[in-house]
Structures are given as structure tokens and as C-alpha cells.
Amino acid sequence: MSFLIQQTLVYALPLMIVALAGVFAERSGIINLALEGIMIFGAFCGVLFVNTMQDTSWVYGAYMQDRYGTLQLLVVLAMFVAGLLGAIFSLLLSFASINLRANQTIGGTALNLLAPALVLFLIRILEGQNTLFLAKGDAAEWFMIKKSMFGYSAEESMGFLGDTFIHKTYLSNYVCILVFVLLSIILYKTKFGLRVRSCGENPHAADSLGINVKKMRYAGTTISGALAGMGGFVYALTTANCSSNGDVAGFGFLALAVMIFGNWKPLSIAGASLLFGFFKCLAAGYSSIDINGDGIYMLRELGISAHLYRMLPYLITLIVLAFTSKNSRAPKAEGIPYDKGQR
């Protein structure tokens, strides 16, 4: 059960944070199809940062002397770096769609093409191969939180909650949740959030009230870029052993689906990403999941093909979308370049 919850969170959290990225952009009126590309770029930047820092005496010394705090700080710093560079990368989209009033779908597609190409071009030159790994060791060994850090021995249990939410988790999970909650509050409970949202619903009305639509849209897409970049690094850290290879397995697009499926609302998005994460986790580990702890791997014994499990997350999303799309309400002005003259 602990394993099931942990694995579900591993898939759900990057999705959740990147879906929120989509919300910020779309609520401000810009369709951010580039989430996938920004994730790839963010993952690369974060991994490169960690890779470089591993060689410094500050970090390597901390690793050798088991100073866990420093290593955890490195994770948070890398998330920040990935977010910062993701935000900068997303400026390409903002510039094209806000200043030049370009087609946002094509602009986003261009970023999706650019990110893997650029990342792979650089990785190949840096490493002579297609994947950038950690300089030393693996992610679990360096950055995973373990019960031994709190003085527990290998046989001792931390209790159900400790075993599920502390042992063998990454700090990035909790940073994600914190950021998600904070930004959801900002979007819904502050003046700034209201202004951003108004630009996605009726930019002309917003403009007539003295809100700078361009600025708000820049804010929306830049926050979106930062979140997507961060989500990309979290994905790389927790599911790809902190490596970067110009691919995030379509998670950016899935996050878009989660966003639509969650009806552009944070709480529903959290639910949607948990559902998706659960099925993704089933697909990855159905043969080793022991639901009620009786030593029988029920899902494996059902004899259903592994291929079906892998297909399930997508199939279920499609089916749920079919039922929810009738009532889905996208921000009204999304995708339409703002033109003062049309007021």
C-alpha cells in the first residue's frame, strides 16, 4: 500500500505542477502548448546544474560526510534553477504570442521542437552520447530521504505514515505540493490573480479598467514557464534517475489533458493528476503490487496483458474527457491575440 501511494505520487506530482503551469498561461489568455518543451528544457538545466555541482567540494564533501541537509538544499536549488531557466525559455512563446500576436499553437509547437533538439545537440557535444547522467552515483543514493537519516535502523518501521510519506521519498515532492498550494491561492485569492484571470476571460474589459493586459499575460506565461521547467526537473529526478535525454515521455501533453480534464481549476487538477498517476503506477508496477499485504500479487495473477495496463491511463483519460467535455469551460479569450482596436 505504501508503495502504491508513493509511486502514484511520483507520477502525479510532476503532472499536477505542470498542469497548474498550463492553468496560469491559459487563465491569462495564452495557450501554452509548449509545456512539453519547457519541461524538457527545465529537466536538462536542472540535471546539468546538479551534475556540475556534484564535482564541487561543497557538495561532494557533504555527500561523503552524510550532511543530508546540504544535499537536500541542492535539490531545492536545482528546482529553482530549472524553474528560472524554464521561465526564460517560455519568454520565446510570450514574445511571439503577446508582442508579435503570432499563432500560439504554432509558437508552442516550435518550442516543443526546439527544446529536445537544442538539449540533445548540447548533450551530445558535452557527453558524446544522447543522455546526460549524474556525474557520480545515482539519484536515490544522493537525494532520496531515508529512515536511516532519522536514526532508524533497517529493521525498524517508521509507522505507516512515516514509511509512506518520509522513507524513500524526495524532498521535491513536498516542494511541489507547497508551490502548488501557494500559487493556487495567489491565482484565486489575490488581486494579482484576479487580474491575470480577467485577461483570459475578457481582456477588453480588463484593459478598460486600467489593467495592463500585455503585462498580465507575460506574468501568466512566465509563471507557467517556471512551473513547467520545475516540473520537468522533478520528473527527471524522481522517474528518470536524474538524467536528461531530451524526452519526458509526453508528460507535458498529459499535463495539458489533466488541465482540461480538471476544468482549469486547481483542486480538480489535483484530483485528475492523482487518478492519472494511479493508473500510470499500476502500469509500471502491477506485477509487484500487493494491495492488501497477503503476499498474493492479485493484479499479476489476473493474467491481463502488460500492454493493456500501459494503455489504461490514456484510455481512461479519453473516456473521462468524453463525459466531462460537454461541461468544460475554457477561459473565453484563450488563444486570441489581444488587439486593443477590437474593443
Added chain:
Amino acid sequence: MKKDQIRLLESNGFQSVLSSIVSIIIGLIFGVLLILVVGLLDSNLGIESAWEGIRLVFAGLFSTGRDAFGTLTWGFNSINMGNMLFRATPLIMTGLSVAFAYKTGLFNIGAPGQYLMGTMASLMIALGIPSDKVHPVIIWILAFLGAMAAGAIWGAIPGLFKALLNTNEVIACIMTNWIAANLVTWLFDISPFKNVTESTKSGYIYKTSFNNVATTKLGLDKVFPGSQVNGGIVIAILIAVLVYILMSKTTFGFELRACGSNKDAAKYAGLKDKRDIVISMAIAGALSAAGAALYYLAGNTELYWSTYQSLPAIGFNGIPVAMLALTNPIGVIFSALFMSMLNIIGLQITSLTAYNEYITDVIIAAIVYLSAFALLIKQIISRRIARKKGGSK
């Protein structure tokens, strides 16, 4: 004389071509700058190899390798030329697919999934019907048509979701892509078509030539010896012309375009917008799948069947092909040729320099980025021309 010139400059088509060329030039300059910067920063590369990389970006198609002294040599390279035509074949088809849907107001990001379904249908038919009982040409035709049917069904699914349930077609397409990736892996996994005779190859499906099915060469292999080229490129160009006629010269094409430019007006005029969405997506799907059939029925290509972790790049590359062509079916032929040329150039760069093929992908991305505001570039051009005209009066 002067009047004719002005008329040409004012024509819409000319301005579109010009704006695409401007995008291409800026994209190439961006690529060159990137090579320069990386070359200067990385001590292993240096200005010498950067200069080689830059020359290859522009003329890699005519590269013939290095001579005994290690300098690059140039000339007609039949393998490069032929492979460019061969690789352009599926790109033309996926480009047409995206362009066709785009004209009817739909963004077909589902081309990779449709391409995969086409791959599966064509290979299963081509390998499944014994060639000692049925003539290989008939098997080829059946496989080609079967692929188109499979693609049409796969394309129609997001179309139906969009038309009946108001589901965003981008999301529905992305889901059907991944479902296709898993489905195709699954079905090939339980199929008898896995290559077991060549022990060096694990995870591959038989080439169709195993069952004596292969696309006719049409003598092109004599023109470009040593390359993979075959008659598929002719078929792809013919289909592009047909799509052009369908879109621009028939009432049906007009109807689809009307739905694309203003759904409500089209509905008001009595057009069946929902039916048109489904048909348009089905045709787009059939086009993508036909591209897969032309690629895999060649007889000299093989499929790595465990495809569930990634989607075929040719499907996604239909998007830049269509965008660079400004969704004109005839333009798609040229932009696909251009893209496959870049692809060949990338391979040359990888094998001859310390740079790698991804530089050409960066250039393609830059070009697509610029084509996002092709309209703006077009406006600037037409304003320039108008000013010139005013000046000459």
C-alpha cells in the same frame, strides 16, 4: 513590363513563398550562429570545425566525404539525393495530413498515432497474405488501402469526440497517439511477424521483401544508385496534387474550408459542420497512414516493434512541414523535400564533424517559430511593396 512585376509582387502566393524563404534564411542563420558559439566555447571544436559545420549546413547534400588529407570533398552524391527523396515521401504525407486538417480548422497533432496504425495495417497485410498464392502487386495495393482505412478510423476517433462531445481535438489526438503506440506494440507482440530468422536482429518485424512485397522502383534506383529511393515519391506527389484539387477546386473542399474559417457562418449557411469535422479528420488520418505504408512497404525498411515508449518523429514532423508550406498542399511537397534535405545534412554533419544531427532539428524549430508569425512577415513584405509602388508613381 513593370506592371507585370508589380502584379507578381502583389500576388498572395508570391508573398507566401517569400515569407517562407525569409523564415528559412533566418532559421539557417540561427543554426550557423549556434555552431559558431558552441565551436568557439568548446575547446575541442574550435573555429576550424565550426567552419566545416557551417559549410555542411548549407551544402551537406553535395558532400562526398573527406579526401586523404582530411579536407571535405564536394560533388553529386547519388546516395544523398536518392535518400532525400525517399525520406521526403512519408513527410509529404504527414505534412499533407496536418495541412488538410488545419484548413478545416483542426490541429491534427494525432499524425504520429495515425502513422503507427498505418504502419501496423500495411505490415500485417503485406506479411500476412502469402505471396505464392496472391500476386505481390495486389498484396501491395491491399496493404496500402488497408493502411489508409486504419488511419482513417484512427483519425475519425478524435473527430467524433470533437464533433459529438466537444472534446478538444488536441487532447483527444494526444491520447489516441499513446493508445496507438501501446496497441501497435501489443498486436505485434502476439503476431507471427517478429523477425526470428536473422538472429542479429531482435525486436524487429520482417521487411516486406521477406514476402516478396516491395514498392516498384520505377527506374529511380538507376538514377540514384545505392540509395533507398523508389516509386513512393511519385505516388506521394500525385496524392499532394489530388489533395490540392480536392481542397481548391471542388465544392466539398470549399465546404470544409468554410467550416474551418467560420464554423458558425458555415452552420448558418446549412453546412453540416459536425459531419465535416469527422470526415476531415478521417481524411487526415488516411493521409498520415498512407505515408507509413509508403515507408514500410519499400521492402528495405524495418520496424522496431516495441514502440510504446515513443511516438514516430515522422508524424510530429508533419507539423513543421505543413507550417513551413503555410498549409498549401503543393507547398508541402517542397517543404517536405527541404526538411528531408536538412535530415540528410544532419547525418553528414554527424559522420564528418564533431557536431551532430540535432543542429538541423534546431534549425527546423527556428523556422517553425518564425512561421508562427509568417503573417507578420507577409504584412511587412506587402507594406514594403506597396510603398515601392507608391514611390514609382
